[in-house]
Amino acid sequence: MSLETTLPGATPTPPKVSSIRALIARMVANPLGGVIGAMILIFGISCLLSPHFLTSFNMIIIARALAFIGLVTIGQAVLMILGELDLSVGAIGGLAGVVGGMLMVQVGLNPWLSLALCLLMGAGCGLLNGLLITQLRLHSLVLTIGMAGVYGGANLVATRGVAITGVPHEISFLGRGLVLGVPVPFLVLLVCLTVVAFVMMRTPVGRYIYAIGSNPQAARMLGIRVNAIRMGAFALAGFLSALAGILMVARLGTAQPSIGDTWVLSPIAAAVIGGVATTGGLGSPVGAVLGAVIIGIIEDIIVLFGISPYWQSVVSGGIVVLAISLDSLARHYLNRDAS
Amino acid sequence: MKKALFLGAVLAVTPLAAQAADTSTPLRFVLIPKVVHPWFDKLNTGARAAADMITKTTGQKIEIEYRAPQTADVSSQNDIIERAIATHPDGLILDLLDEKGNRATMDEAIEQKIPMTVFDSLPPEGMNITAVGADFCEQGTIAAERLATLIGKKGEVAIMMGVPTAPNHTLRAECEKKVFAKYPDIKVVATGIDNDSIETGQKQASAIMQAHPNLVGWVACDASGPVGIGQAIRESGKAGKVQEVGLDNLNDMLQLIRDGVAESTASSRPEMQGYWAVVSAWQSAMGQKTPKYIDTGIDVITKKNL
Numbered sequence: 135m136s137l138e139t140t141l142p143g144a145t146p147t148p149p150k151v152s153s154i155r156a157l158i159a160r161m162v163a164n165p166l167g168g169v170i171g172a173m174i175l176i177f178g179i180s181c182l183l184s185p186h187f188l189t190s191f192n193m194i195i196i197a198r199a200l201a202f203i204g205l206v207t208i209g210q211a212v213l214m215i216l217g218e219l220d221l222s223v224g225a226i227g228g229l230a231g232v233v234g235g236m237l238m239v240q241v242g243l244n245p246w247l248s249l250a251l252c253l254l255m256g257a258g259c260g261l262l263n264g265l266l267i268t269q270l271r272l273h274s275l276v277l278t279i280g281m282a283g284v285y286g287g288a289n290l291v292a293t294r295g296v297a298i299t300g301v302p303h304e305i306s307f308l309g310r311g312l313v314l315g316v317p318v319p320f321l322v323l324l325v326c327l328t329v330v331a332f333v334m335m336r337t338p339v340g341r342y343i344y345a346i347g348s349n350p351q352a353a354r355m356l357g358i359r360v361n362a363i364r365m366g367a368f369a370l371a372g373f374l375s376a377l378a379g380i381l382m383v384a385r386l387g388t389a390q391p392s393i394g395d396t397w398v399l400s401p402i403a404a405a406v407i408g409g410v411a412t413t414g415g416l417g418s419p420v421g422a423v424l425g426a427v428i429i430g431i432i433e434d435i436i437v438l439f440g441i442s443p444y445w446q447s448v449v450s451g452g453i454v455v456l457a458i459s460l461d462s463l464a465r466h467y468l469n470r471d472a473s
Numbered sequence: 474m475k476k477a478l479f480l481g482a483v484l485a486v487t488p489l490a491a492q493a494a495d496t497s498t499p500l501r502f503v504l505i506p507k508v509v510h511p512w513f514d515k516l517n518t519g520a521r522a523a524a525d526m527i528t529k530t531t532g533q534k535i536e537i538e539y540r541a542p543q544t545a546d547v548s549s550q551n552d553i554i555e556r557a558i559a560t561h562p563d564g565l566i567l568d569l570l571d572e573k574g575n576r577a578t579m580d581e582a583i584e585q586k587i588p589m590t591v592f593d594s595l596p597p598e599g600m601n602i603t604a605v606g607a608d609f610c611e612q613g614t615i616a617a618e619r620l621a622t623l624i625g626k627k628g629e630v631a632i633m634m635g636v637p638t639a640p641n642h643t644l645r646a647e648c649e650k651k652v653f654a655k656y657p658d659i660k661v662v663a664t665g666i667d668n669d670s671i672e673t674g675q676k677q678a679s680a681i682m683q684a685h686p687n688l689v690g691w692v693a694c695d696a697s698g699p700v701g702i703g704q705a706i707r708e709s710g711k712a713g714k715v716q717e718v719g720l721d722n723l724n725d726m727l728q729l730i731r732d733g734v735a736e737s738t739a740s741s742r743p744e745m746q747g748y749w750a751v752v753s754a755w756q757s758a759m760g761q762k763t764p765k766y767i768d769t770g771i772d773v774i775t776k777k778n779l
Contacts, residue, residue, distance in 0.1 A: 186559050186560045186561070189559060191558070191559050191585075192556070192559040195552070195555045195556060195559060199552050199555075202548070290637060294637070295636075295637030295639075295643065296640075296643065297571055297573065297574060299573045306577075309577075310577055382548055385548070385551075385577065386547060386548065386551070386573075386574040386577065387573060387574070387576060387577055388571065388573045388574045390546075390547050390548075390571060390574050391637075392545070392546045392547060392548075393548065395544060395546050396544055396546055396548070396549055433552070434556055437540055437552075437553055437556035437557060438556060438559065438560060440538045440540065442539070443509045443539065443540060443541035443542075443543070444509065446543060447543065
């Protein structure tokens with residue numbers, strides 16, 4: 135696979151087909167077409183079926199919930215494009231949250247300094263993962279399962295399972311605040327996404343990440359510092375997870391030991407829905423976050439529609455499988471037509 | 474006594490409330506427990522019984538929407554509460570995972586003027602909200618005292634903690650430890666963590682009994698753990714030699730008592746908590762003042778009163 139065809143901006147020429155099919159073809163040919171189409175469809179259906187869906191209050195809820203999972207998704211997507219996976223991102227987020235709470239409440243450190251230290255700690259945890267994976271030549275999936283236990287265990291040792299309360303009010307606007315009606319965590323997500331998307335699409339580092347994900351041996355032969363980039367990507371994932379953890383502490387007003395428990399599988403699912411290949415070299419962080427938007431809308435409508443809790447996983451899982459299948463089928467259909 | 478007074482007050486205001494309200498429009502209450510769990514299913518049954526009672530008595534239709542988080546995580550629960558607020562229900566009935574962590578979301582419900590009732594937990598400090606439930610510490614104390622009596626106030630015992638991050642589980646464990654500390658000949662030799670899972674409870678209990686062959690008794694801190702303990706006791710052939718006093722009234726727990734594996738269980742009354750939570754929510758929706766706390770009490774269930 136050539137490097138150009140894997141980049142998000144590089145679209146192959148759409149096949150010549152009839153008018154409606156041409157529109158679909160253009161959508162499908164765009165790397166983000168499938169996920170945008172699915173998102174518009176699910177959004178439209180939700181608007182039609184629930185009068186409570188398209189309200190400013192509900193949009194704020196969706197945006198805020200998206201912010202936390204979206205940040206973790208960006209880091210996980212970069213790793214997946216690189217051909218790696220980090221299953222300890224949730225544990226890093228949780229650990230960063232409780233360490234932040236302890237620094238602010240028990241040590242009495244300045245809240246902003248505490249936040250900065252937590253972000254550094256998160257990046258450090260990610261870097262440690264990367265270091266162990268590259269230097270000991272371990273599989274990232276296996277190593278990070280173990281490290282999730284280490285970070286999660288450290289969280290329980292530090293807190294004894296009890297939430298840290300009394301987090302200073304100075305930081306609460308980071309989790310609860312609104313700027314022009316937009317939740318602050320969502321703005322943080324947009325800033326992070328813009329920066330990471332820019333790096334991925336417009337800088338040599340981004341191209342190297344796609345190259346490594348497509349063929350690490352070839353990338354190494356081209357002189358790309360594969361291990362340094364892999365470690366950097368793990369550090370980025372740790373940093374973004376810690377940021378999500380700290381924002382969640384600001385949102386809740388307490389440092390809960392359970393923060394991050396649900397941040398393991400959803401970001402991977404979001405990235406896959408958004409077109410990131412589990413084998414590496416394909417996709418983009420923007421697509422992954424759009425995948426997270428789809429999951430967020432599904433989670434929202436499940437509650438708005440009052441679907442039984444016992445059916446929730448079946449419904450949300452089914453919609454995700456349907457979205458991925460439709461995208462795959464459309465691509466298969468058009469490829470067959472073109473050949 | 475408190476309940477009798479409350480019931481009297483409810484019945485006294487019911488005709489007035491029923492007259493004042495438009496009974497053709499159903500009142501919609503959203504019931505949000507801590508997590509998907511059979512204990513909360515029993516509570517949901519009680520809630521629906523209360524809804525039926527109100528409809529039959531007053532003609533006012535009541536809809537109960539049961540929305541349980543898939544995991545016992547505060548942020549997941551807050552997401553569900555917020556989404557429920559977006560639908561503007563007539564009341565929210567909540568089992569708070571952590572009153573401080575839930576506070577910001579509850580403030581949003583207050584801003585939207587949605588009445589709230591909490592059950593099996595206490596409201597955040599300063600919030601004037603009715604709480605329905607039983608005393609967790611009392612429940613743990615009853616179980617531990619009963620076990621102490623069963624084993625003749627001497628020997629090695631173990632405590633199966635529930636979810637280490639759940640405040641009610643932690644509180645029960647602390648109160649159980651305090652009871653055992655009163656008796657110098659009782660030694661707590663192990664504490665397991667079952668994460669409110671029967672399977673985990675069984676594994677932990679089996680391992681602990683292997684490591685401590687002189688163990689004579691078990692207490693637990695949640696509803697699933699004691700079922701796992703009972704299964705481990707049965708598998709190891711130690712029924713009768715190792716005593717168990719369980720917690721709550723899951724069907725599996727009751728079967729273990731019937732089979733003579735567990736001696737008894739100190740059970741909160743989930744159906745009653747659901748019932749009175751709906752009665753309280755209904756009264757709040759009608760604009761009536763409700764009590765600060767409704768204590769639904771604790772049952773000690775044995776083979777005799779099953």
